[in-house]
Amino acid sequence: MFLRNPFTKALFDARRSLLGWALAVTAVGSMYAAFWPSVQSPEMQQALAAYPKGVLEAFNYDDLTSAAGYLGSSVYGLLVPLLIVVFSVGAGTRAIAGDEEAGTLDLLLAHPVGRVRLAVQRYAALLVALAVIVTLLCLAMLALRGPAQFDGVTAGELAAITLQLLLFGGFFGALAFAVGAATGRKGLTLGISAGVAVLAYLANGVIPQVDGLAWAREVSPFHWYLGGDPLVNGVQLAGPLLLIATTSALLATGTWALTRRDVAT
Amino acid sequence: MADLAISTEKLVKTYGRNRGLAGLDLAVDTGEVYGFLGPNGAGKSTTIRLLLDLIRPTSGRVTVLGADPRRGGVALRRRIGYLAGDFVVDGRQTGQELLGYLANLRGGVPRRRIAELADRLDLDLSRKIKGLSKGNRQKIGVVQAFMHSPELLILDEPTSGLDPFLQQQFVAMVRAARAAGQTVFMSSHVMSEVQQTADRVGIIRDGRLLTVERVEELRERAVRRVEIHFAEPVPLAEFSALPGVSDATVDGSTLRCRLDGRADALVKAAARHTVVGLLSEEPDLEELFFSYYSTGEADRVSA
Numbered sequence: 001m002f003l004r005n006p007f008t009k010a011l012f013d014a015r016r017s018l019l020g021w022a023l024a025v026t027a028v029g030s031m032y033a034a035f036w037p038s039v040q041s042p043e044m045q046q047a048l049a050a051y052p053k054g055v056l057e058a059f060n061y062d063d064l065t066s067a068a069g070y071l072g073s074s075v076y077g078l079l080v081p082l083l084i085v086v087f088s089v090g091a092g093t094r095a096i097a098g099d100e101e102a103g104t105l106d107l108l109l110a111h112p113v114g115r116v117r118l119a120v121q122r123y124a125a126l127l128v129a130l131a132v133i134v135t136l137l138c139l140a141m142l143a144l145r146g147p148a149q150f151d152g153v154t155a156g157e158l159a160a161i162t163l164q165l166l167l168f169g170g171f172f173g174a175l176a177f178a179v180g181a182a183t184g185r186k187g188l189t190l191g192i193s194a195g196v197a198v199l200a201y202l203a204n205g206v207i208p209q210v211d212g213l214a215w216a217r218e219v220s221p222f223h224w225y226l227g228g229d230p231l232v233n234g235v236q237l238a239g240p241l242l243l244i245a246t247t248s249a250l251l252a253t254g255t256w257a258l259t260r261r262d263v264a265t
Numbered sequence: 266m267a268d269l270a271i272s273t274e275k276l277v278k279t280y281g282r283n284r285g286l287a288g289l290d291l292a293v294d295t296g297e298v299y300g301f302l303g304p305n306g307a308g309k310s311t312t313i314r315l316l317l318d319l320i321r322p323t324s325g326r327v328t329v330l331g332a333d334p335r336r337g338g339v340a341l342r343r344r345i346g347y348l349a350g351d352f353v354v355d356g357r358q359t360g361q362e363l364l365g366y367l368a369n370l371r372g373g374v375p376r377r378r379i380a381e382l383a384d385r386l387d388l389d390l391s392r393k394i395k396g397l398s399k400g401n402r403q404k405i406g407v408v409q410a411f412m413h414s415p416e417l418l419i420l421d422e423p424t425s426g427l428d429p430f431l432q433q434q435f436v437a438m439v440r441a442a443r444a445a446g447q448t449v450f451m452s453s454h455v456m457s458e459v460q461q462t463a464d465r466v467g468i469i470r471d472g473r474l475l476t477v478e479r480v481e482e483l484r485e486r487a488v489r490r491v492e493i494h495f496a497e498p499v500p501l502a503e504f505s506a507l508p509g510v511s512d513a514t515v516d517g518s519t520l521r522c523r524l525d526g527r528a529d530a531l532v533k534a535a536a537r538h539t540v541v542g543l544l545s546e547e548p549d550l551e552e553l554f555f556s557y558y559s560t561g562e563a564d565r566v567s568a
Contacts, residue, residue, distance in 0.1 A: 262320035
């Protein structure tokens, strides 16, 4: 049943690592969320107020006085998106370049499987895996709302950030996928994707602190994901659309390059 | 053209500054077993990967089963079975899982057919592939290439890693495929791998086809060792000067010699005596093959 096509096969092959990632991301998120009652204490608020604003901004810690602000900064602002980037880049790299360098792509492409079909199905599997991870995290947040005292954050708002997190991961998955599909080289793909992720992170929190470079935030996928505060204001328009547009462009370019080039032995 | 399973015209493939193929003209008839021989690096795998549209030609034409591999795409590859020279797959799955998946990609293959092939090759499909020996992995490769009974089998050094018993099974499978009207295109760097099954062999060197020969004719021309046992001692002089005979020695009532070409004169000469036994080795075609290699070398030096 799971071995019907490249899409289900990719999910089947990733089942164990997917379970591990989903549990790890959920555990990290839940742990941060569970700290909220203690962060609310006056002593903690005083201690945080003592930090320079720039340092806090660099860590996406914009507003630690409200539940939504805290969740947006700690859970959805730093570690979780970084884990999602690592997962997406890894999965995107494996989808074509990893398979090709391992020498296993040949057999598949010698079968009646078109390159476009393979690309689409492999990326779709990545997206579904991402959806499983962010949904599990979302469910954990929903369950923790009462015990960890952030019931002010609605289910709709959590769903909004979950969707935007999915699109954010989808972007980095598409980036690694596209570079891998175009070059077939795993190391190069990981390097470029990691570089872009670091730049995107800096462009969101650090570079805009320099005078005259405030615009850098506008081109950062981190900003597209978190900008407009989806945990407070629900699903945004501009950020998600930019993520979808860039993701589509990357997928189209990568797949086009794959259909035109030689597959390495 | 319709009766050609594979044809290439002036096929060129360059990798960077390296020449993979330098104008290859190939014609494989439908229904024949074609041995594609050449030393490592001659361009055999490059040719095969071009036939499967894994790589694209720099120039020249390729036609496989009447279609261009690139335009024929998925529909064309449905009709082909392929075994790579280095058959590598993800080891974290069982043979059953992998073959089931590949069969699904082909639109389904009866389970019985897979089981029958696995039995024939003495292959355990329930084990994880990473735990299998190189030979057993190769068997999985053989099964996936044959299981859907494709019109065209493209096999890249298929028996490397198989033990002699399995090589015999493989030979039987190729013969069965031929009998069923399937075309087999099989590469190798040793003549012995293809001489039992191939109708014709093409010899490739440095990206060019040097010659195409019928195996039957090669056999006729090949040098073979012959031993004839007579009832009584025979004079050497009667045999040593016969056409095609060389290195003749007589040891009591036994004549040993090398025979080049037809056996007619030797047999007729022997028939004048009482022949007790006659032993003729399978001709060593490898020698002929090497002679092509070395003439190829000479051409290259003089060029």
